[in-house]
Amino acid sequence: MGPELDLIVRGGTLVTARGVGRADIGVAGGQVVEVAPEITQGARGELDARGLHVFPGVIDAHVHFNEPGRTDWEGLATGSRALAAGGGTLFVDMPLNSTPPTVTRAAFEEKRALAEAKSVTDFALWGGLVPGMVDHLPDLAQAGAVGFKAFMSHSGIADFSSVDDGTLEAGLRAAAALDLPVAVHAESDELTARLAAALRSAGRTDIRAYLDSRPVAAEVEAITRACALAHGAGARLHIVHVSSGAGVAEAVAWRARGTRVTVETCPHYLTFTEEDVERVGATLKCAPPLRAGADLGALWTALREGRVDTVGSDHSPSPADLKDRADFFEVWGGIAGVQSTLAALLTGAEVHDLPLPRVAEVLGTAPARVLHLPGKGDLAPGFDADLTLVDPGRSPLLTRENLYDRHKLSPYAGRVWRGEIRRTLVRGRTVWDGQGFAEPGLGRLARPGPALPKTTV
Structure with a gap:
């Protein structure tokens, strides 16, 4: 039994540089602590990611x-x-x-x-x-x-x-x-x-x-x-x-x-x-x-x-x-x-x-x-639980009304794009749930560390 989990992201199709496959992700203390076909222990919270792609x-x-x-x-x-x-x-x-x-x-x-x-x-x-x-x-x-x-x-x-x-x-x-x-x-x-x-x-x-x-x-x-x-x-x-x-x-x-x-x-x-x-x-x-x-x-x-x-x-x-x-x-x-x-x-x-x-x-x-950013960019134990949940079956129209930058003057508006971003998590906390945002002030400075290994196969 590992550490008590704060969150389990269940049933998503994980997409990493190593490949694509269905798995659960266990999160504790803002980090990924377990990736497994099925995590059996409980957690304080769960997200149902079935039918969704889960990207770093x-x-x-x-x-x-x-x-x-x-x-x-x-x-x-x-x-x-x-x-x-x-x-x-x-x-x-x-x-x-x-x-x-x-x-x-x-x-x-x-x-x-x-x-x-x-x-x-x-x-x-x-x-x-x-x-x-x-x-x-x-x-x-x-x-x-x-x-x-x-x-x-x-x-x-x-x-x-x-x-x-x-x-x-x-x-x-x-x-x-x-x-x-x-x-x-x-x-x-x-x-x-x-x-x-x-x-x-x-x-x-x-x-x-x-x-x-x-x-x-x-x-x-x-x-x-x-x-x-x-x-x-x-x-x-x-x-x-x-x-x-x-x-x-x-x-x-x-x-x-x-x-x-x-x-x-x-x-x-x-x-x-x-x-x-x-x-x-x-x-x-x-x-x-x-x-x-x-x-x-x-x-x-x-x-x-x-x-x-x-x-x-x-x-x-x-x-x-x-x-x-x-x-x-x-x-x-x-x-x-x-x-x-x-x-x-x-x-x-x-x-x-x-x-x-x-x-x-x-x-x-x-x-x-x-950029040598340790703990970032992967879905694996020891990495920060920075996750993007995408519905690959949806192709939404991007309009100016659903842009969130200051001026909403984007050449991408007015087109249909593949994949709908359903949820974004930073260190295990939801910052975008498809409807609204977390309060500001969650961000931390990421500092460079030693060189990171290449993770592709």
């Missing part, structure tokens, strides 16, 4: 909740609720667009305190790598940062400068000494700025002009440069929001040479194409931009074959007025999608033959592994 909670390693500072864009309370409604149990907030940006320990501690007070899910925090602040990286690491984010092109935010090659190289060496990753937005600033200036001088400010100003070549060039610097520094490099098959191929080629590089893509690159941007407009503007259908297919293939490691939403919303500009270059470039990541993967998985264990891996197990 989604870990979204790429969000912009913007607090403190730009909470009129998004906040920790609204952002974490939207995450929970989409099956998410942990978010990792980027160091911009907060004001101040998270480039000092004081800024980190301010954001941590706000998240502890307002979030309904667990969280982790990226620190920032910007010129003149490399010396602050050890303090950020000591505070609990999972790694450091750098922009190789203009960030769009005045108080978060892009890195020159010297700063990036110095930051990679400092991060290597701390055994933390550097996450890079990889686009060539020189190339994109030159192309944008040429198009605008010719009077082109339309959607197609913006798309043409940020070609795949700009992404590949920056990935090559970042990988070369990381290889020389012996650093862990995480390339965020890779938008193209060529970008993935370049990173994988460096990985084959021994470079410690991982690749993230986003659900919007797996769902929409540049034709959708031209049809829909500002809600689908992002950088790197959406690509042609061939790249969408290449990303699904790379995801299926294990060449893409993680999928993060890159949730980066703004007030509606920043999306309403005649000059498309002036439109805020961010997509609101934190509530739709699991839905987009489940929907696309059927079309693109992505096995459900890979969905569980890229949305839970792999982010925990890449």
